[in-house]
Amino acid sequence: MGVDVTVDKLKPLPGDTPSNAAALDKYERDFQSHGQVWGEILQKNFERLSAGSYSLQWMNGEANGWGSQKPKISSRGLTYNDINRVKGSGEIDEVVSWKSFAPRGSIREPYKNMMPVLENYDVLHKYDVWSDNVMPLYEEAVARQWSATRDIPWDDVNGLPEDLAKASCQLSTFLTEVEFAAGDFPAKWLYRIPQDFLEVKSFMATQIMDEARHQEVFRKRALMGGGLMHATPGFEWALKSILDAPNHVMGTFLLNLLGEGLVLSIFRSGEMIAKTHADKEIFRLCMQDEARHVSYGVLQFKYFLDNHPNRAQAEEELHRFADLGEQIIMTAFSEATVNEPVAILLGGGLKNIDKGMEGLGKLWTVFIEEYLQRCDRAGFDRRARCTIPMQLPWGGSVAA
Amino acid sequence: MEERVTKHRAGHFYIDETCIGCGACDEMCPGKADAVQAIKGDFRGRFKIVLEDCIDCGFCVPVCPVDCIHDARKEGVVEGDGGYMRIKELQAWAETLTTPDN
Numbered sequence: 001m002g003v004d005v006t007v008d009k010l011k012p013l014p015g016d017t018p019s020n021a022a023a024l025d026k027y028e029r030d031f032q033s034h035g036q037v038w039g040e041i042l043q044k045n046f047e048r049l050s051a052g053s054y055s056l057q058w059m060n061g062e063a064n065g066w067g068s069q070k071p072k073i074s075s076r077g078l079t080y081n082d083i084n085r086v087k088g089s090g091e092i093d094e095v096v097s098w099k100s101f102a103p104r105g106s107i108r109e110p111y112k113n114m115m116p117v118l119e120n121y122d123v124l125h126k127y128d129v130w131s132d133n134v135m136p137l138y139e140e141a142v143a144r145q146w147s148a149t150r151d152i153p154w155d156d157v158n159g160l161p162e163d164l165a166k167a168s169c170q171l172s173t174f175l176t177e178v179e180f181a182a183g184d185f186p187a188k189w190l191y192r193i194p195q196d197f198l199e200v201k202s203f204m205a206t207q208i209m210d211e212a213r214h215q216e217v218f219r220k221r222a223l224m225g226g227g228l229m230h231a232t233p234g235f236e237w238a239l240k241s242i243l244d245a246p247n248h249v250m251g252t253f254l255l256n257l258l259g260e261g262l263v264l265s266i267f268r269s270g271e272m273i274a275k276t277h278a279d280k281e282i283f284r285l286c287m288q289d290e291a292r293h294v295s296y297g298v299l300q301f302k303y304f305l306d307n308h309p310n311r312a313q314a315e316e317e318l319h320r321f322a323d324l325g326e327q328i329i330m331t332a333f334s335e336a337t338v339n340e341p342v343a344i345l346l347g348g349g350l351k352n353i354d355k356g357m358e359g360l361g362k363l364w365t366v367f368i369e370e371y372l373q374r375c376d377r378a379g380f381d382r383r384a385r386c387t388i389p390m391q392l393p394w395g396g397s398v399a400a
Numbered sequence: 401m402e403e404r405v406t407k408h409r410a411g412h413f414y415i416d417e418t419c420i421g422c423g424a425c426d427e428m429c430p431g432k433a434d435a436v437q438a439i440k441g442d443f444r445g446r447f448k449i450v451l452e453d454c455i456d457c458g459f460c461v462p463v464c465p466v467d468c469i470h471d472a473r474k475e476g477v478v479e480g481d482g483g484y485m486r487i488k489e490l491q492a493w494a495e496t497l498t499t500p501d502n
Contacts, residue, residue, distance in 0.1 A: 075431025133463035136427030144423065264420065271443045280443070288421050288445045295422035298465035362493055373418075377467050 037114060063107045064088055080135040080199050094307075096124045096196040104196045121194040127307035128248050129193055129200045131299035137292045138199060141206035146285050148217035156278040157224045163350035164275050167341035170229040171273075172222035174338050176215050177231060178263060181239035182293075183211030185255050189248050203296060210289040217282055230337050238332035246321070249304045253318065254325045256297020257374050262329060264290045265367040266342065272359070273345045294374070301378040319385055326387045334393065361392040411435065411454025413461070418468040421445030425460035425469060436460060 031038070048055060061067065071083040084090035089105020099121040102108035108115075123129060131137075160168065186204040193201055222228045242259060245251030266273065267290060270283025308314040333339060339360060340353065346363070347356025368390050375382040415425070421438075426447055429436040435453035439446050449460075449469075461469045 075434075076427070077431075079427070081428075133422075133424040133428075133465065136424040136463055137422060139427040140423035143427075268420075268444050284443055284445065288423070291420040291422040291445065292424075294420060295424055295465035299463070359493055373466060377465060 034116070041114070061107070063109075064105060076139075079139055080202075084135070084199075092126060092130070092199075093196065094126045096121075096126075096194045098196055099194055101195055104198065118194075120191055123189065123193045123197075123248055126197070127304045129197050129300065130303050131200075131296050132303060133295060133299045134203050135199050137296055138203040138206060141203065141210070141289075141292055144288060145209070146213070148213050148220060151285065152217065152220075152281055153278050154220070154224055156276050157221065160225070160275055161349065163344055164348075165225050166229065167344040167350075168275065168279065169222045169225045169227060170337055170341040171345065172218040172225070173229045174232055174235065174341075175263070176218040176222065176228070177235060178239065178259075179211045179215035179218065181242055182255060182260065183208050183215070185242055185251055186211075188243060189251070192248075207293055207296075210293070214286050214289065217286065221279070221282060232332070232335045232337040234335040235332040235338065238328045241325075241328045249301065250318065250321045250325075252297050252300055253321065254328070256293050257301060257378070258322075258325055258329055258371060260290050260293050260297065261371050261374060262333065262367050264294050265363060265370055269346075269363055269366075273342060275345060275348075298374045298378050301380065305379050315380065318380065319382075322380075322382060323385070323387055330388050330393060357392075364392040365390055411449065411451050411456045412472045413449050413454050413456065413458065414451070414470055414472055415447055415449055416468045416470065417446070418466055419444075419446040420466055420468075421447065422465060423447065424463040424465070428459040428463050430455065430457060430459070433457070 065088065069086050071078065071086050074082050084092075086105070089103075092104070098104075098108070099118045100108075100115045101118075102111070102115065157168075186207045190201055190204050190208070193204075195201070219228070238259070242251055242255045245254055264287065267283045267287035270280060270287065274280040274283055305311055305314060305318075339357075342363075343353050343356030343360045344350055345356070346359035347353055368386070368388055371388075372383055372386060415436075421444055423438075426436040426438070433453050433455045435450045435455070436447050437450060439448050458471070461471075
């Protein structure tokens with residue numbers, strides 16, 4: 001045999017096959033620990049079925065006034081606003097006590113002791129999640145979905161000179177990175193918000209869908225333009241900081257009000273940044289989605305402050321958080337992988353990067369002022385304490 | 401199909417140029433009035449109120465995240481201010497640029 005076998009060429013033995021046995025053991029133990037409830041449900045139903053009788057107890061709807069009040073269909077259709085005019089099911093408690101899947105407005109009280117309790121549902125105060133525009137924003141989100149596959153003239157992205165092509169791909173890579181976290185944040189909190197806040201959960205589900213489409217469209221944009229480019233450590237830390245925020249309101253402030261606000265400012269300048277019709281279309285379509293997320297964030301923040309039992313304390317804690325949040329965003333934005341491609345695109349080419357930085361300085365001022373205006377709208381006076389300079393921190397132009 | 405509301409006087413609410421285009425006001429506008437409409441061809445996706453259709457219900461005002469909807473009877477000023485205006489400065493700057501090859 002002429003096979004050249006030496007010890008250093010031997011492959012290691014395969015490791016242990018990953019096993020789910022431990023997790024399954026725990027699942028079985030959990031199931032058995034609730035054996036009495038499972039047994040009671042099964043025994044009661046089995047006895048009734050064996051006796052050939054029907055319960056029909058579920059047909060008694062008096063407890064919640066079944067049939068006494070139906071929602072009125074508005075000329076827009078049947079919206080959440082319309083159905084929430086029905087007493088009982090449309091009333092949202094300030095503090096939720098139900099930690100199950102039983103729908104708000106259903107007859108659930110008689111079954112309370114037989115229900116499982118989902119301890120993950122721990123965001124129980126309405127002021128932690130609600131905003132006065134969450135229902136119309138959900139309707140709007142449903143009405144304005146679009147497709148990254150069909151709605152972008154993809155053939156149009158070719159033909160750019162190399163500097164603009166690379167800048168577009170770098171910006172798209174950065175935006176893909178951002179959109180991942182922007183989807184993970186609502187996804188992380190979705191399972192902590194109880195079902196009685198179903199309108200908020202519905203809106204968050206649309207935000208997750210929006211962000212999925214955004215990462216899809218920017219990934220496609222980068223690949224159509226030549227390929228994905230560099231990841232951005234500074235923004236990685238910022239994105240992690242959003243996910244690690246101490247509570248939902250603070251995370252929403254950092255993501256929807258500050259972070260997405262920055263992205264919205266970039267998209268609103270898309271007419272100047274985009275160098276192809278396809279890019280303009282991408283910015284335009286993403287912008288309307290981001291506007292909803294920013295819109296929810298601002299009024300959620302406002303609702304929180306307006307309804308918190310100790311506003312002064314809440315505001316002070318939020319100021320402490322904003323002190324960090326602003327530095328997080330500024331540090332992230334200082335990354336060359338973010339500001340240089342934007343400057344090249346704004347300037348119209350690598351040789352105009354200084355000119356582009358000048359434009360970026362103007363965009364920066366827009367961003368900070370819009371951020372402060374959003375804080376004003378939420379009733380959070382940040383102007384005196386804002387830690388981000390109104391002017392671009394590294395000056396209007398940088399030597400290339 | 402229901403008929404649109406017919407009115408004999410124009411409404412008074414207007415949206416200034418600081419609108420970010422989230423569309424919450426559009427959804428709050430009573431369907432029969434349908435006075436809030438996307439501005440055709442506006443890159444930033446902003447909305448406007450068609451005064452002839454506005455019934456002055458004001459439902460759109462509290463849901464706006466940037467306070468860009470105003471009652472002209474109270475304010476009478478069709479101008480925004482602050483950063484949203486500065487986008488114009490950025491646009492004006494962009495217009496001074498020549499083509500990418502220059």
